Amino acid sequence: MSEKSSAGGGARKSLCWTYFWWLFGGEFGAHHVYLGRDEQAIVWLFTGGGFALGWFRDCIKIPKYVAEVNDQHEYQEEWFKQQRQQNKKPPYNWLRCTLACVLAYWFGQLVLLAIPKDEVNGMNLKPLMVLVPLAVSLGIWLVGNIGRERGSLWQCTFAAYIFYPFLDYIGNEDYWLGLMIVSSTLVFNFFAKDWRTTKKPKRSLARSVMIFVAIAIVYALLLGSIAYFNGSFVDAEGEEIKLSEAIEHFWTSPIWVDLQVLGLSLTASQSQITSTWRKLSRENHPDKCKGTPEECQLTQERFLDIQQAYEIISSAKNRRERKNKKSTDEL
DSSP, X not given: XXXXXXXXXXXXXXXXXXXXXXXXXXXXXXXXXXXXXXXXXXXXXXXXXXXXXXXXXXXXXXXXXXXXXXXXXXXXXXXXXXXXXXXXXXXXXXXXXXXXXXXXXXXXXXXXXXXXXXXXXTBOOGGGGGGHHHHHHHHHHHHHTSTTEEEOHHHXXXXXXXXXXXXXXXXXXXXXXXXXXXXXXXXXXXXXXXXXXXOOOOOOHHHHHHHHHHHHHHHHHHHHHHHHHHOEEEOTTSOEEEHHHHHHHXXXXXXXXXXXXXXXXXXXXXXXXXXXXXXXXXXXXXXXXXXXXXXXXXXXXXXXXXXXXXXXXXXXHHHHHHHHHHHHHHO
């Protein structure tokens, strides 16, 4: 598994290590990161290895990928020359085109759904929808630049932005996204796409990992924004509650505040609550105060806070236990 310098410079990539990363993390592009195939690694990250189908296909393709990165692909070079002689531009590939459209739709939806529908601290963030066409074109461009094909980003981005002003007239976000995807795909395939005649500059593994991690963080932040600002759930009474409101209410709820007073966690049992309450009550009982009147006043307030916290937490736990018991009896 040792990696020595290749003729083209840089470290040779090991076939064994490539299969290792394909097996452990390949669905998220780990083996492509190892080989420096950054575009395909990003596509695999967002599509789960091309919906697992691309991941399985890579099992056969890995020897070719390793040979290419190690400059040991004479047969592939001959095949590439023949392709360029037969086709002035890369021929239409329905599989690549389908993957590009799916990724573009997912990118567009990610940005669209991550934008808060309501104002945040008095700010209307809906103007950020101007980023949706860019996200769509990035999806088309990423897939279009995998392997021996390449294309310009600005052309497919321009095509996507043509339909940006028409959302109000179309009235449906899915149709709006669809038009941007179709226009961007057509422009990329018929005008922007070309053969990659020069080799990509080799990046270090550390740089590829940094790029991949940075994009994964952005992906996680977008998903978090979708869940926090626009996610909701239905409570026991059938009322729909926004996740952001539920989280804000939790941190300011009496239960949480009272647990903080007693120094307990949410998982504390009733026996732990009672034991802690008794201990704190003894330590903070006003009769034990021997200090100044101000200190005794603070002790009195602390004692009352402890009693109130215990009563609220115990009552809430008892209500929950009765409710759970009732549900069990009904079953």
